[in-house]
Amino acid sequence: MLQTLTISEAAVGGIAPPPGYRVEQWTGETPEHLLASVAATRQSIDDAPATRSAVRAPEWTPEVVRAEEAEARAGGVEQRVAVAVEEATGLVVALTDVPLHPGDLTRTHWGTTVVMPAHRGHGLGRMVKAHLLRGLTADRPELEHVGTGTDSANSAMIRVNERLGFVTTREVVVVSRSL
Numbered sequence: 074m075l076q077t078l079t080i081s082e083a084a085v086g087g088i089a090p091p092p093g094y095r096v097e098q099w100t101g102e103t104p105e106h107l108l109a110s111v112a113a114t115r116q117s118i119d120d121a122p123a124t125r126s127a128v129r130a131p132e133w134t135p136e137v138v139r140a141e142e143a144e145a146r147a148g149g150v151e152q153r154v155a156v157a158v159e160e161a162t163g164l165v166v167a168l169t170d171v172p173l174h175p176g177d178l179t180r181t182h183w184g185t186t187v188v189m190p191a192h193r194g195h196g197l198g199r200m201v202k203a204h205l206l207r208g209l210t211a212d213r214p215e216l217e218h219v220g221t222g223t224d225s226a227n228s229a230m231i232r233v234n235e236r237l238g239f240v241t242t243r244e245v246v247v248v249s250r251s252l
């Protein structure tokens with residue numbers, strides 16, 4: 074499912090984190106003290122429907138996180154990240170990111186959104202995504218459209234996007250075979 078948010082039509086507001094969590098945000102490099110739990114949280118993308126079939130997801134380690142950051146930096150990509158941190162442990166348990174490409178500042182395609190299994194269903198996915206969106210609309214007035222793609226079986230992610238104002242613009246069938 075391809076969903077699109079038209080910034081001029083969206084009512085992008087902030088959402089307070091649920092009790093027991095705080096939100097943090099950065100551009101580019103993950104703060105060192107959050108690096109290990111960012112890698113662990115990113116690994117939960119394995120739970121997304123269809124990940125196993127066609128897409129080779131990396132094994133997320135702190136080194137892989139740093140390598141991806143370096144690659145984005147080298148390409149002039151501004152990588153924005155928002156996370157939910159569990160207050161009791163200081164660990165990241167939810168994360169979302171969006172890249173801003175230097176070639177086209179009017180549109181972008183959302184990156185990852187992922188919540189650790191024990192913390193799903195509390196609104197953290199929507200909260201971190203709303204947080205990044207609010208920042209984008211505040212200081213990127215040239216941004217007009219944000220796209221995102223989700224497996225049609227991923228009702229939770231589709232619902233999160235709908236509640237943020239994304240509308241379904243296209244359904245795509247992906248076919249793969251071994252050669």
Ligand SMILES: CC(C)(COP(=O)(O)OP(=O)(O)OC[C@H]1O[C@@H](n2cnc3c(N)ncnc32)[C@H](O)[C@@H]1OP(=O)(O)O)[C@@H](O)C(=O)NCCC(=O)NCCS
Nearest residue numbers: 120121186187188193194195196197198199228229230232
């Ligand atoms: C998708 C994901 C990020 C959602 O995070 P979350 O914090 O649990 O989401 P939220 O609590 O903010 O919202 C979930 C919404 O989906 C709904 N939902 C959850 N499971 C659902 C299901 N099986 N069918 C329909 N709706 C569902 C919830 O009721 C809620 O909607 P509501 O706000 O109207 O009540 C999380 O499940 C996850 O990390 N999944 C694995 C990784 C993944 O799939 N990432 C997306 C890849 S594109």
